[in-house]
Amino acid sequence: xxxxxxxxxxxxxxxxxxxxxxxxxxxxxxxxxxxxxxxxxxxxxxxxxxxxxxxxxxxxxxxxxxxxxxxxxxxxxxxxxxxxxxxxxxxxxxxxxxxxxxxxxxxxxxxx
Amino acid sequence: xxxxxxxxxxxxxxxxxxxxxxxxxxxxxxxxxxxxxxxxxxxxxxxxxxxxxxxxxxxxxxxxxxxxxxxxxxxxxxxxxxxxxxxxxxxxxxxxxxxxxxxxxxxxxxxxxx
Numbered sequence: 001x002x003x004x005x006x007x008x009x010x011x012x013x014x015x016x017x018x019x020x021x022x023x024x025x026x027x028x029x030x031x032x033x034x035x036x037x038x039x040x041x042x043x044x045x046x047x048x049x050x051x052x053x054x055x056x057x058x059x060x061x062x063x064x065x066x067x068x069x070x071x072x073x074x075x076x077x078x079x080x081x082x083x084x085x086x087x088x089x090x091x092x093x094x095x096x097x098x099x100x101x102x103x104x105x106x107x108x109x110x111x112x
Numbered sequence: 113x114x115x116x117x118x119x120x121x122x123x124x125x126x127x128x129x130x131x132x133x134x135x136x137x138x139x140x141x142x143x144x145x146x147x148x149x150x151x152x153x154x155x156x157x158x159x160x161x162x163x164x165x166x167x168x169x170x171x172x173x174x175x176x177x178x179x180x181x182x183x184x185x186x187x188x189x190x191x192x193x194x195x196x197x198x199x200x201x202x203x204x205x206x207x208x209x210x211x212x213x214x215x216x217x218x219x220x221x222x223x224x225x226x
Contacts, residue, residue, distance in 0.1 A: 001171060004154075034214075043116070043202060043217035044155075088154065098143050098206055099170070100215065104154040 002091050006103035014111055019076040021106050023089035030091035035074045038086045079110045114139050116218035118203050124224045131190035133221050135203030142208035144186040148199040161186055193225045
C-alpha cells in the first residue's frame with residue numbers, strides 16, 4: 001500500500017503571503033494525485049487533481065507533480081483566513097480502481 | 113447540486129451495541145466508499161462498493177460490514193461496537209473507473225463508543 005508523507009505538519013502564514021505544502025510518496029505506483037481541503041468539522045473538498053508531471057492550476061491553488069522525485073506540492077496564492085483548514089494529499093494507485101491513499105494532513109493557519 | 117449526505121452526524125453508543133451509519137448520494141454514482149479518520153492517521157478506507165451488492169474490502173475492514181441495496185444508499189454496520197471504533201466516519205461517492213473522477217465526500221459522522 002502506498003505510503004504518503006506530508007510536510008510540514010502545520011504552517012502559519014500571513015494573509016496574502018504564499019503558502020506551500022508538500023507530499024512525498026513511497027513508490028511510483030500511483031498515477032494520479034489530489035489535494036483536498038477540510039475545514040474543521042466538515043467533509044473533504046477537492047482542490048486540485050493532477051495526472052501528469054508539471055503544473056495544474058485551479059484558481060488560487062496550484063499543484064506541482066514530479067513523479068521522478070515522488071513529490072507533489074500545493075501552492076496557495078494570496079491565502080485568506082477562510083483558507084485556514086487541514087490540507088490532505090492523496091494518491092490513487094494504478095490498477096486499484098478508485099482506491100486513494102491519504103496523507104495525515106497539514107494544518108494551515110492564515111492570520112489576518 | 114451534487115451532494116453526499118450522512119446520518120446521523122453525531123452518535124454515542126455503548127460497547128457491544130450495534131451501530132448503523134447511513135450514507136446517501138444524489139448523483140447516481142456507481143462507486144461509494146466508507147472511510148474513517150483518526151487523529152494522526154489520516155483517512156483509512158474501510159469498504160468500497162462498485163454498485164448494488166458489489167462490495168469489496170478496503171484496508172481496514174475488520175469489525176465492519178456494509179450493505180448496498182440501492183445505488184444511492186450505502187450503509188456501514190458495526191456489530192457489537194468496540195471502543196477503538198470511536199472515530200469520524202466519512203462516506204464518499206464517485207463515478208466508476210475512478211482515475212479521472214472525483215470522490216465527493218459527505219460531512220462525516222462522529223461516533224463515540226463508550
